[in-house]
Amino acid sequence: MLCDLHCHTKLSDGSMGIEDIIDQSARMGIEWLSITDHDTMASFSRAGILGERAGVKILKGVELSAWDKKRNRKVHILCYAPGKPDRLEGLCLKSCEIRKACSKEMIDKVMSKFPITLESILKHTTASKSIFKQHIMRALIEYGYALEFYGDLDRELFNSQTGSCYVEREYPDVNFVIDLIHTAKGVAVMAHPAHYDSIELLEELAKNGKIDGVETGHWSADENYRHELSAIASKYELIETGGSDFHGLYNNVPTHLGSETTTKENLDRILKLSSKMK
Numbered sequence: 657m658l659c660d661l662h663c664h665t666k667l668s669d670g671s672m673g674i675e676d677i678i679d680q681s682a683r684m685g686i687e688w689l690s691i692t693d694h695d696t697m698a699s700f701s702r703a704g705i706l707g708e709r710a711g712v713k714i715l716k717g718v719e720l721s722a723w724d725k726k727r728n729r730k731v732h733i734l735c736y737a738p739g740k741p742d743r744l745e746g747l748c749l750k751s752c753e754i755r756k757a758c759s760k761e762m763i764d765k766v767m768s769k770f771p772i773t774l775e776s777i778l779k780h781t782t783a784s785k786s787i788f789k790q791h792i793m794r795a796l797i798e799y800g801y802a803l804e805f806y807g808d809l810d811r812e813l814f815n816s817q818t819g820s821c822y823v824e825r826e827y828p829d830v831n832f833v834i835d836l837i838h839t840a841k842g843v844a845v846m847a848h849p850a851h852y853d854s855i856e857l858l859e860e861l862a863k864n865g866k867i868d869g870v871e872t873g874h875w876s877a878d879e880n881y882r883h884e885l886s887a888i889a890s891k892y893e894l895i896e897t898g899g900s901d902f903h904g905l906y907n908n909v910p911t912h913l914g915s916e917t918t919t920k921e922n923l924d925r926i927l928k929l930s931s932k933m934k
Contacts, residue, residue, distance in 0.1 A: 659688040659918040661715060662899020666783035668693035669790050671904035674703055682710040684914045688923060690717035692734055695751040696785040697741050719847055721751045722830040724857050731830050731854050732847040737930035739841030747836055751827055752786045758823040759787035765821035766792055772799050789814045790906040806908055834866050841933040843926050845869035845897050849885060850877040862892035868929060873898020873916040875909050895925045
């Protein structure tokens with residue numbers, strides 16, 4: 657059984673719409689799919705209808721932005737099957753506002769360097785709940801300042817450590833975000849720990865019984881890192897998930913729907929845990 661529990665659409669920083677994502681999943685033979693757009697649950701109702709038509713089962717999901725205050729860095733938490741999603745609406749709105757404020761500053765900095773228009777950026781965000789750096793890069797590519805999304809210009813402008821136009825602010829505390837997921841009767845899974853070097857945080861959260869699972873199957877984690885994550889998952893009886901983290905045109909690396917998957921056993925654990933919470 658193919659089960660991809662991490663992908664993005666135009667509602668956040670993906671380049672494809674919900675219908676295209678689900679149709680492609682059906683062609684790939686994916687039986688279970690979770691659309692996990694950043695800080696928005698706008699896909700929930702439409703994905704369910706389209707999934708039923710296409711023969712793809714939809715697990716409701718959202719990727720929530722959070723902050724590891726001890727290490728002063730970002731962390732992403734996947735929330736699956738929230739029974740009371742309305743309890744997450746305020747958090748999603750707050751995180752989208754934080755991202756919009758950062759993006760506005762980044763756009764101002766980019767426009768001071770390159771003669772592009774605000775409209776050339778915003779036309780790529782019409783369906784999105786936020787503005788992402790991928791939208792800015794797309795405008796720069798269209799005007800001929802770069803040929804790729806993650807090349808030299810992207811590193812020069814948006815590297816999180818040295819980028820001349822990069823802007824970041826704190827998101828809500830990770831402990832608060834996880835508590836809110838559980839209040840919403842959802843299952844909390846740490847997304848791609850290798851991406852933000854969150855393995856220490858993962859063990860702390862697991863030791864304190866706060867986190868339900870970890871995404872071990874992700875392109876950012878090499879074999880050794882996956883073994884470390886699996887060892888922590890085994891030690892604390894965490895659910896292990898996998899997902900392509902598909903963004904379409906905006907992928908960080910070549911990847912496709914179904915390139916990373918979750919086993920039926922771990923999917924069943926998510927479904928069982930979510931049903932117990934309701």
